[in-house]
Amino acid sequence: MPQLRRATLKSPAAVAVQKPRARGQPGGIRSPQRVAGATPGIPIGPSAIVAYALSAATNSGCEIEPMPAIAMYADADDLQSLADWLLSEPDIAWIVSVGRKRWKAVEHCNVEPGRRYCMWHEPSGPLPLHPQDPDEEVKLIEDPWADWIEPDWKPSKAHHKFNPELRKHIEETWQERNRADHPDPYFGSGHPGIIWFDAYAQGQDAPNSIAMSSFGWIGNYFKLIGRPAPPETEKWWRRLQRRVQKHAVRVTRNGPLDGPGLEIWALPSALAKIRRGVPRDLNPYLERGPTPPTT
Numbered sequence: 184m185p186q187l188r189r190a191t192l193k194s195p196a197a198v199a200v201q202k203p204r205a206r207g208q209p210g211g212i213r214s215p216q217r218v219a220g221a222t223p224g225i226p227i228g229p230s231a232i233v234a235y236a237l238s239a240a241t242n243s244g245c246e247i248e249p250m251p252a253i254a255m256y257a258d259a260d261d262l263q264s265l266a267d268w269l270l271s272e273p274d275i276a277w278i279v280s281v282g283r284k285r286w287k288a289v290e291h292c293n294v295e296p297g298r299r300y301c302m303w304h305e306p307s308g309p310l311p312l313h314p315q316d317p318d319e320e321v322k323l324i325e326d327p328w329a330d331w332i333e334p335d336w337k338p339s340k341a342h343h344k345f346n347p348e349l350r351k352h353i354e355e356t357w358q359e360r361n362r363a364d365h366p367d368p369y370f371g372s373g374h375p376g377i378i379w380f381d382a383y384a385q386g387q388d389a390p391n392s393i394a395m396s397s398f399g400w401i402g403n404y405f406k407l408i409g410r411p412a413p414p415e416t417e418k419w420w421r422r423l424q425r426r427v428q429k430h431a432v433r434v435t436r437n438g439p440l441d442g443p444g445l446e447i448w449a450l451p452s453a454l455a456k457i458r459r460g461v462p463r464d465l466n467p468y469l470e471r472g473p474t475p476p477t478t
Contacts, residue, residue: 249402249404250373250399250400250401250402250404251399251400251402251420252397252398252399252400253397253398253423253424253427253448254395254396254397254446254447254448254467255395255396255397255398255427255431255447255448255449255450255453256393256394256395256396256434256447256448256449256450256453256454256457256463257382257384257393257394257396257449257450257452257453258384258393258450258452258453258456259296259384260452261384261450261451261452261453262294262296262382262384262396263294264430264450265382265427265450266294266382268426269294269302269380270291270294272419274304274305274306274415274419275302275303275304275305275378275419276288276289276290276302276303276305276327276328277289277290277291277292277300277301277302277303278301278302278303278327278368278377279292279301280368281330282330284332284333284334284335285330285331285332285333286327286330286331286333286368287327287328287329287330287331288303288305288327288328289328294380294382295382296382296383296384296385297382297383297384297385298366298382299366299367299379299380299381299382300379300380300381300382301367301368301377301379301380302377302378302379302380303327303376303377303378304376304377304378304413304415304416304419305376306413306415306416306419307375307376307413307415307416308376308413309323309324309325309326309327310323310324310327310370310374310376310377311323311324311370311371311374312324312331312333313333313334313336313369313370313371314334315334315335315336321371333368333369373401373404373405374401375400375401375402375403375405375410375411375412375413375416376413376416377400377401378398378399378400378420378423379397379398379399379400380396380397380398381396381397381398381399381467381468382396383395383396383467383468384396386462386463386464386468387464387468388462388463388464388465388466389462391461391462392461392462392463392464393453393456393457393461393462393463393464394464394467394468395447395463395464395465395466395467395468396467396468397467398423398427400412400416400420402417402420403417427448427450428448430450430451431448431449431450431451431454432448432449432454433445433446433447433448433449434447434448434449434454434457435447436463436465436466437463437465440457440458447463449463
């Protein structure tokens with residue numbers, strides 16, 4: 184097994200990316216807090232602060248940037264080529280499971296079709312560790328290369344005041360997050376240092392169809408509330424886009440490949456199959472396998 188790098192996360196530039204703002208400032212992550220529009224007397228956690236801040240921003244006429252994504256048709260050979268390139272990138276680490284709700288950043292992992300992968304762009308800085316109680320302060324994972332445990336969650340004290348339908352939804356969400364085999368680490372409503380790689384070769388719309396894979400990133404979605412993407416990660420995302428675009432051709436989801444609505448990047452091996460008449464999925468793959476362990 185290759186020797187793991189140790190991240191240097193103490194530099195002011197790195198820590199500043201995730202440094203909590205002062206109480207009362209937009210985008211702060213301390214709670215309880217009062218936010219304009221919140222129900223009086225109900226303390227709210229970080230997710231609610233984000234929701235109210237975004238709502239206030241949009242109501243004032245500001246425009247929220249869309250979340251970047253790269254959708255692709257790729258078969259196993261294409262995905263292997265992508266994986267080889269990603270594994271050679273010095274600033275990309277992989278967040279893998281090393282036990283029940285225990286995670287760790289590693290330099291390499293076995294990237295195989297049929298699951299989602301969590302990638303961390305190391306220059307973005309430390310990652311957030313959300314507490315058991317959503318009304319408590321979010322902490323930092325100072326060294327993601329050393330494993331950490333994600334705490335079991337419980338609903339906020341405020342949730343009993345919500346309507347029954349919303350309360351049920353919140354409780355079901357907590358139960359899902361607390362599953363021992365939950366497939367993904369949790370970094371809140373979206374962290375600008377995390378890129379998700381959904382790698383699927385076998386489709387589900389028809390026998391032997393080609394699945395739709397993708398890269399997803401929160402980008403500058405939270406820029407309006409003081410949580411922009413790190414410039415280094417923006418630069419790396421553009422590098423990823425160029426890598427895909429250099430080797431792929433943009434096609435439609437269905438019908439003629441060169442028809443209107445060119446939106447999915449078809450990588451070489453998948454493109455050759457599609458041109459021979461192999462069907463392609465209309466939408467992304469719905470079911471995900473677990474995040475891979477280190478072994």
